[in-house]
Amino acid sequence: MSAAPGLFVTFEGGEGAGKSTQIRLLAEALRARGLTVLMTREPGGSKGAEAVRHVLLSGAAEPYGIRMEAILFAAARNDHVEQVIRPALSAGTVVLCDRFMDSSRVYQGITGNLEQPFIAALERVAVNGVVPDCTIIFDLPAAIGLERARKRSAGPDEQPDRFEKEELETHEKRREAFLDIAEREPLRCRVVDATQTQEAIADQVLAIAEPLLPINAHDRHDPEPIS
Template sequence: MSAAHGLFVTFEGGEGAGKSTQIRLLADALRARGLTVLMTREPGGSKGAEAVRHVLLSGAAEPYGIRMEAILFAAARSDHVEQVIRPALAAGSVVLCDRFMDSSRVYQGVTGNLEQPFIEALERVAINGVVPDCTIIFDLPASVGLERARKRAGGPGEQPDRFEKEELQTHEKRREAFLDIAAREPLRCRVIDATKAQDTIAAEVLAIVEPLLPVGALSHQEHVS
């Protein structure tokens, strides 16, 4: 486990895969059982990381190149880990995080064409030993995910972010990269068919997480929006 008492679960996948919805459903189910649940996200999740999130998703860092973006993601992750995730795990919370280190491996490493040693070095510094106990990868065709994401972006006040605007081929390459990670790390990663009905997916997620739940988790509720 990532810490002596808590449980760290990360949710990964392409754009429009439904991660945020499933995190909320899982959090509700676990809180109903009296567990302490911390919901969080990347980039973001802590005060410093949320400031960096705007820079990254707005595209403001894009002119400076993919290497700079990767460094900014790592800086945000380091703050998130040390200020939020590690303390929550030490307190016995179940931490549910929308994206984590695997997104950097895929987005900046595979489709950003950054060399693997550079990505691995950034990851080591950023996570500082805090590795997810379980990573759930939501898999669906990139075309389906993009359609969902763009419909969402069509809502009031919503615009496609820096990554949603990219080409279909790039998104499909990311899908394959997430599946490659799952194949290489089967003990940590589980793949779910994200084309299924929302309730079906929620049941599958709970079935994956339930056997991993820490004993004696606290009942105080925490939430990072």
């Protein structure tokens, strides 16, 4: 795991699963307890990684093939880890990240048909020992998630990214891949039913995170006066 004073929680799932909303709600709940919280995302989260994000989500990297795309994701992740996540964890911060290594396992590995040893090697280099303490996987039927994502992208200034444009069958395959990761790594991963109400999901997410918190503000006591 992260092996640092802070706590590293990643949020995973398909398109439209509500990860961003739940990250914000958890951050608000933890800050209300006096904890220092960093919200971040992938691809992106650091200056170098944000530059790569545009290339990846715009589809500009597609002509170079899925292998090059996976390498770009890994490069962005490593910059994010070393410039943002590792320093924050060392400072005792709770880091909440929208997507991390499991998205590469699923998007480039499973539906990108890249061989597992290649994905595993990229992951080792990219994360450099910084593995989530907990990964919350938001499970949602792909048809529902895509409908949500398309509504979100229907605004005048919004366009579906290259992943939202893919076929329903591909998205359902990713859903199954995330569930398979959770089954294989039950100590790290927790699955949340994302068809529930926003409030019910938020309560469940907080219940998952609460026992893992490095410092619970409600458990703090003023020091006894020196007599």
